[in-house]
Amino acid sequence: MILDLIQNSFDGLAMGASYALLAVGFTLVFGVLRRVNLSYGPAIMFGCYAATWVSFSFHSNIFLLLGIAVLGSVLAGTYVERLCFAPHHKGSAIAAMVASFALWMQFEEVVTLVMPKHLYDFPPMFDAEPLAIGPLSLRAEALVMLACALAICFALHRMLYRSRFGLALRAVTDAPVAAQLAGINVPRVLLLVFLLASAIGGLAGWLIVSTHTQVTPMLGMWSTLKGLLAMMIGGLGSLPGAVIGGLALGVLEAHSQWFLGPQARDLIAYLLLFVLLAWRPRWMTTSHG
Amino acid sequence: MGVLTNIGLISFVALSAYLLILAGEMSFGQQGFFGVGAYTAGVATAMYGVPLPIAALMAMGAGAAAAFLVGLPTLRLRGLYFAMATLAAAEMLRIVFELIHFQREIDGEPVGPDGTQGFRGIRWVFENGVEREGYLAMVWGLLFVVVILFLIVERSKLGATLRMLGEDPELARMLGIHVERFKLGVVATAGALAALGGALYAHHNTYIEPRNFDIMLGVHSLAYALIGGLGTVFGPLLGVLIDIGALEGSRVFHGYRMIVFGGLVAVLLIFRPRGLLDERVVHWLKRRLA
Amino acid sequence: MTALLEVRDLVTAYGKIEALKGVNLDVQQGSITCLLGPNGAGKTTLMMTIAGILRPRIGSIRFAGEEIAGRPPHAIVAGGAALVPENRLVFPNMTVLDNLHAGAYQRKDDFASDIERLFTRFPRLKERSTQLAGTLSGGEQQMLAVARALMSRPKLLLMDEPSLGLAPLVVEEIFRIITQLHQDGVSIFLVEQNAHMALKVAQHFYLMEQGKVTFSGTPGALAEDEVIRRAYLGSARA
Ligand SMILES: Nc1ncnc2c1ncn2[C@@H]1O[C@H](COP(=O)(O)OP(=O)(O)O)[C@@H](O)[C@H]1O
Ligand SMILES: [Mg+2]
Numbered sequence: 001m002i003l004d005l006i007q008n009s010f011d012g013l014a015m016g017a018s019y020a021l022l023a024v025g026f027t028l029v030f031g032v033l034r035r036v037n038l039s040y041g042p043a044i045m046f047g048c049y050a051a052t053w054v055s056f057s058f059h060s061n062i063f064l065l066l067g068i069a070v071l072g073s074v075l076a077g078t079y080v081e082r083l084c085f086a087p088h089h090k091g092s093a094i095a096a097m098v099a100s101f102a103l104w105m106q107f108e109e110v111v112t113l114v115m116p117k118h119l120y121d122f123p124p125m126f127d128a129e130p131l132a133i134g135p136l137s138l139r140a141e142a143l144v145m146l147a148c149a150l151a152i153c154f155a156l157h158r159m160l161y162r163s164r165f166g167l168a169l170r171a172v173t174d175a176p177v178a179a180q181l182a183g184i185n186v187p188r189v190l191l192l193v194f195l196l197a198s199a200i201g202g203l204a205g206w207l208i209v210s211t212h213t214q215v216t217p218m219l220g221m222w223s224t225l226k227g228l229l230a231m232m233i234g235g236l237g238s239l240p241g242a243v244i245g246g247l248a249l250g251v252l253e254a255h256s257q258w259f260l261g262p263q264a265r266d267l268i269a270y271l272l273l274f275v276l277l278a279w280r281p282r283w284m285t286t287s288h289g
Numbered sequence: 290m291g292v293l294t295n296i297g298l299i300s301f302v303a304l305s306a307y308l309l310i311l312a313g314e315m316s317f318g319q320q321g322f323f324g325v326g327a328y329t330a331g332v333a334t335a336m337y338g339v340p341l342p343i344a345a346l347m348a349m350g351a352g353a354a355a356a357f358l359v360g361l362p363t364l365r366l367r368g369l370y371f372a373m374a375t376l377a378a379a380e381m382l383r384i385v386f387e388l389i390h391f392q393r394e395i396d397g398e399p400v401g402p403d404g405t406q407g408f409r410g411i412r413w414v415f416e417n418g419v420e421r422e423g424y425l426a427m428v429w430g431l432l433f434v435v436v437i438l439f440l441i442v443e444r445s446k447l448g449a450t451l452r453m454l455g456e457d458p459e460l461a462r463m464l465g466i467h468v469e470r471f472k473l474g475v476v477a478t479a480g481a482l483a484a485l486g487g488a489l490y491a492h493h494n495t496y497i498e499p500r501n502f503d504i505m506l507g508v509h510s511l512a513y514a515l516i517g518g519l520g521t522v523f524g525p526l527l528g529v530l531i532d533i534g535a536l537e538g539s540r541v542f543h544g545y546r547m548i549v550f551g552g553l554v555a556v557l558l559i560f561r562p563r564g565l566l567d568e569r570v571v572h573w574l575k576r577r578l579a
Numbered sequence: 580m581t582a583l584l585e586v587r588d589l590v591t592a593y594g595k596i597e598a599l600k601g602v603n604l605d606v607q608q609g610s611i612t613c614l615l616g617p618n619g620a621g622k623t624t625l626m627m628t629i630a631g632i633l634r635p636r637i638g639s640i641r642f643a644g645e646e647i648a649g650r651p652p653h654a655i656v657a658g659g660a661a662l663v664p665e666n667r668l669v670f671p672n673m674t675v676l677d678n679l680h681a682g683a684y685q686r687k688d689d690f691a692s693d694i695e696r697l698f699t700r701f702p703r704l705k706e707r708s709t710q711l712a713g714t715l716s717g718g719e720q721q722m723l724a725v726a727r728a729l730m731s732r733p734k735l736l737l738m739d740e741p742s743l744g745l746a747p748l749v750v751e752e753i754f755r756i757i758t759q760l761h762q763d764g765v766s767i768f769l770v771e772q773n774a775h776m777a778l779k780v781a782q783h784f785y786l787m788e789q790g791k792v793t794f795s796g797t798p799g800a801l802a803e804d805e806v807i808r809r810a811y812l813g814s815a816r817a
Pocket of ligand 2: 623
């Protein structure tokens with residue numbers, strides 16, 4: 001029983017690390033633009049499909065694939081930013097969100113046109129056996145993912161408070177007009193944030209598909225929903241919050257799946273989100289950091 | 290024929306999303322109430338022999354009740370928070386549909402919702418000798434009634450209050466409007482409207498499954514309202530027409546439909562962020578026609 | 580003297596409503612020029628158009644001999660004009676020091692000495708350098724907004740109602756700083772409601788009403804104009 005609990009928590013943290021990475025990308029965009037990019041997951045899926053295609057056609061060096069996944073989702077992200085967000089900076093948040101949904105449809109169709117099968121294999125990160133710690137087992141991929149999530153969160157935090165770009169980012173978030181008056185090229189900062197978030201998304205996507213060793217068109221919706229969920233649970237707009245939200249979501253899901261089954265797992269995750277939104281504890285409404 | 294009926298059916302959800310946008314709320318969850326309507330009416334006719342008109346009313350009641358329950362704790366939320374709360378609620382409803390195994394033997398066959406296997410044999414329309422044309426007429430007739438109701442409301446004081454609520458809730462509050470109570474009414478009405486669409490949908494398809502009611506439908510209905518235009522009730526209908534009608538109807542874009550439609554929507558929103566039939570166009574048209 | 584800033588036939592609109600209906604004015608190199616006008620005249624609109632936040636519909640803005648109308652704000656800061664906006668608009672969730680760093684965003688050289696100099700000019704800011712700007716008093720925020728604009732080393736400082744809502748002592752302080760800056764060689768284009776204070780410092784005045792310049796002249800001419808005197812100097816006239 002206790003062992004189950006610990007093992008579940010391990011599995012949950014592993015899954016949660018991927019949610020955390022997704023949420024970090026979401027948070028970066030939301031924190032600055034106050035806009036939700038529904039195409040965030042589909043752009044990641046696009047990158048992962050590009051990597052899958054390369055691995056089938058040419059090569060499957062995992063680092064090459066990582067590069068392709070990141071590049072693909074950055075490209076897709078640029079397309080989304082130019083078409084859905086840059087034109088709506090001053091305008092309607094809902095128009096931007098619906099436009100990003102429209103592009104989601106495009107990504108799904110493009111991907112299924114080129115690669116119509118329901119499921120594709122993706123090369124694993126490495127062929128390591130799960131690490132055994134006494135009776136417990138822990139996948140090495142999970143450790144890599146956790147390490148990546150923490151490292152990226154740390155790097156972003158440093159970037160925000162130690163670099164010129166970070167200063168611009170905070171200024172744009174805090175008072176966009178004042179940022180313009182201070183001589184910051186705001187549209188460019190917003191584009192760069194988007195690209196940064198897409199690159200992190202690409203990395204997250206690669207980690208996820210090479211852990212699961214398969215790619216399906218569901219990856220797009222899954223990434224958007226899990227990223228959003230983790231971001232909201234973590235309190236919207238705070239990077240450490242996004243990581244904690246992701247990990248908490250992962251652990252919660254692991255336990256509820258173990259004890260109650262897969263449907264209950266999703267039900268409980270959405271219930272938690274709903275209750276948190278309705279109740280709105282302090283940390284969900286204050287967003288900074 | 291199927292296309293025409295589909296346009297009619299999806300229009301109900303699009304209109305329910307539109308109604309909420311008018312009141313200043315963006316819902317990602319209207320598909321949930323559409324599903325509640327579909328399941329309620331399906332259970333009523335297929336399992337208990339209730340006539341469809343009554344079943345549709347029951348569906349509307351259930352949809353309104355579900356929306357009310359979702360609306361009550363989320364009233365104070367705005368923008369993304371409300372959108373996410375409604376999405377969470379709709380996803381919970383979808384998972385509940387996956388968990389419902391509730392069947393009865395009818396003529397030696399088990400009938401009723403069977404979890405992810407879906408719910409087959411919602412055959413009231415066929416068993417009661419309604420032709421496809423007849424059903425189409427019924428769907429469009431009901432849609433016509435709903436549109437007329439919208440038009441009446443939009444011209445009335447109620448409609449002005451609704452738009453004020455959307456544009457400036459603080460002003461509405463100062464003018465003595467019970468913002469929360471009013472909004473709850475709007476949420477419940479929108480839920481009933483979506484549920485009516487769901488009831489009709491179930492009886493058109495005779496088969497429903499939880500997957501039909503996922504986020505895709507919800508965001509689509511929002512997109513229909515937004516591309517068609519927020520200036521008039523005909524906006525969402527135009528949105529549905531453009532997508533299902535023009536693109537699915539003509540087979541030219543077969544296989545590329547989403548690429549074309551998605552690109553079209555994104556570009557359109559750059560130039561018309563409140564849709565084709567936005568308030569300005571509607572104002573201009575009205576002056577023209579008057 | 581040559582004109583540092585030349586505004587010609589400038590029209591800026593919000594939707595269909597034209598807030599500027601063909602504005603003409605000059606700011607001479609090395610001068611303090613003051614723009615007066617009632618609320619809603621279009622003064623803020625003019626400032627925002629010069630700073631590049633708003634795009635003019637027609638007309639020309641020449642700054643240091645170059646056409647800048649329609650350029651993005653960061654290009655205008657790079658050209659050497661900085662705006663201290665109405666209602667201060669500091670970065671409330673950033674420290675005072677970070678606010679200043681943001682003001683120097685485009686500078687590639689070392690600006691540590693600038694910060695030192697600004698801290699001697701605004702000792703209050705030094706005391707509060709690690710405090711969040713949003714926690715400062717109104718007067719301190721105004722000082723910070725001025726200091727932030729100065730961090731870009733502008734040739735022309737645009738100021739939109741710097742005395743708005745401040746206590747009389749603080750207003751005097753602000754005007755003292757304006758004269759100091761002027762002595763340091765910065766040209767200043769100032770929007771003011773407080774005509775009394777402005778009369779003491781400015782060399783040239785414009786009056787704007789309903790989107791148009793309706794008066795242009797020296798402090799002497801301004802004080803002699805009966806209509807203006809009644810509207811802006813009022814009973815407080817000594
Ligand atoms: N964002 C805006 N949208 C629409 N009209 C505006 C906006 N800002 C200002 N106006 C209008 O433009 C006119 C000029 O305003 P403004 O430039 O702020 O005047 P001032 O600074 O002289 O008080 C006013 O009639 C005002 O109502
Ligand atoms: Mg003003």
